[in-house]
Amino acid sequence: QKEVEQNSGPLSVPEGAIASLNCTYSDRGSQSFFWYRQYSGKSPELIMSIYSNGDKEDGRFTAQLNKASQYVSLLIRDSQPSDSATYLCAVRPLLQGAQKLVFGQGTRLTINP
Amino acid sequence: ETGVTQTPRHLVMGMTNKKSLKCEQHLGHNAMYWYKQSAKKPLELMFVYNFKEQTENNSVPSRFSPECPNSSHLFLHLHTLQPEDSALYLCASSQLTDTGELFFGEGSRLTVL
Numbered sequence: 001q002k003e004v005e006q007n008s009g010p011l012s013v014p015e016g017a018i019a020s021l022n023c024t025y026s027d028r029g030s031q032s033f034f035w036y037r038q039y040s041g042k043s044p045e046l047i048m049s050i051y052s053n054g055d056k057e058d059g060r061f062t063a064q065l066n067k068a069s070q071y072v073s074l075l076i077r078d079s080q081p082s083d084s085a086t087y088l089c090a091v092r093p094l095l096q097g098a099q100k101l102v103f104g105q106g107t108r109l110t111i112n113p
Numbered sequence: 114e115t116g117v118t119q120t121p122r123h124l125v126m127g128m129t130n131k132k133s134l135k136c137e138q139h140l141g142h143n144a145m146y147w148y149k150q151s152a153k154k155p156l157e158l159m160f161v162y163n164f165k166e167q168t169e170n171n172s173v174p175s176r177f178s179p180e181c182p183n184s185s186h187l188f189l190h191l192h193t194l195q196p197e198d199s200a201l202y203l204c205a206s207s208q209l210t211d212t213g214e215l216f217f218g219e220g221s222r223l224t225v226l
């Protein structure tokens with residue numbers, strides 16, 4: 001079982017709709033969860049972090065965490081073509097030390113005008 | 114200069130060459146990282162340095178040799194690489210806290226002929 005799993009996509013969403021990106025993780029003791037956005041040819045950029053169960057909203061982005069289900073998601077409301085990118089889920093596994101950040105393979109998102 | 118800067122941005126080398134990648138962070142962070150990003154694979158952690166001391170070597174072949182002279186600078190020395198080492202090498206930095214987010218540089222795209 002992969003430590004962090006994401007559907008690689010591609011995920012196509014019409015402009016203005018809600019894009020929903022999902023991620024599951026294997027280490028039940030994980031405490032910190034991050035979503036990064038990576039445009040083609042660029043480096044990953046942190047867009048959301050979440051540490052406790054529930055929802056965290058920042059502008060058009062909402063991160064959702066369910067530790068019991070070992071599941072974290074990212075919702076993008078009012079999707080724009082500029083949101084087209086690969087979205088990386090990252091988890092800090094408790095058992096591997098505070099600094100190791102494990103990444104999923106990423107989900108490629110395309111917003112269609 | 115702001116954030117995390119990496120040089121060179123692109124590097125082409127033969128298998129017998131010796132080259133180095135450089136990273137500098139201007140964020141006042143105390144931890145620095147090297148990650149490798151290959152096509153269709155998750156980001157792979159290579160090395161972690163805390164206060165210029167190496168704390169993690171993720172089973173990286175000895176043809177990759179890191180150096181961290183201080184908390185702001187990180188190098189990756191390359192020698193006798195293989196074509197499968199061609200990838201995007203990303204430097205990142207963070208604060209040493211349990212919730213410390215990673216901030217990435219733009220990466221060095223390496224091609225080994």
